[in-house]
Ligand SMILES: Nc1ncnc2c1ncn2[C@@H]1O[C@H](COP(=O)(O)OP(=O)(O)OP(=O)(O)O)[C@@H](O)[C@H]1O
């Protein structure tokens with residue numbers, strides 16, 4: 152099988168009965184790799200992620216997970232198939248404690264998930280310290296850790312992250328990227344959208360530049376970082 156582990160393949164679609172936002176858009180991640188989607192605001196990065204997760208109609212194209220066509224599955228069924236998704240907005244329950252957020256993440260599990268929770272706390276030690284605190288009292292970077300931790304609670308086979316470092320300082324961004332690399336090394340491929348394009352492409356095995364719902368540039372992280380046009384247009388020279 153030459154198919155990537157997860158692929159949104161030449162997807163065209165939009166919201167409800169509205170116009171197409173995505174035009175033959177392809178994003179994918181291979182086993183054991185990190186794939187990064189970058190591009191200007193409004194390019195359709197979040198829309199592409201939502202399409203892969205089944206939150207909007209794909210009018211043409213397909214989504215496949217481990218070789219299986221899942222184009223018509225609901226988001227809930229995709230979670231059961233092993234997809235974890237951290238959306239760009241409203242990705243935690245602010246009035247619930249950190250631990251309750253993680254428990255909510257495990258909603259599909261019938262087995263004992265305490266071991267997974269320990270793994271999340273080992274990955275993000277600050278969350279263990281703050282486990283009894285309402286998540287809304289945490290800093291931006293800590294909230295993002297809760298959101299990623301929540302998604303890990305289902306023991307996903309692939310993790311999708313929409314701007315996991317939004318609104319955090321450069322130091323916190325570096326730490327989050329380190330944790331994301333650590334997750335990828337445990338064998339969970341990661342498909343993520345990032346506004347910190349240069350830093351994200353540095354850790355990306357594969358990169359996608361989207362513009363107006365279309366693939367503008369695709370390559371390894373290294374290739375995109377070295378591409379004159381990509382540098383000039385999207386990386387600030
Ligand atoms: N729920 C929605 N209903 C209708 N149109 C939407 C919806 N969400 C986004 N759009 C439109 O889809 C287009 C792409 O938006 P999207 O959020 O995917 O961009 P993005 O690349 O993620 O931008 P950003 O970098 O700001 O997060 C925009 O024109 C936006 O107005």
Ligand SMILES: [Mg+2]
Nearest residue numbers: 196197198239
């Ligand atoms: Mg977005």
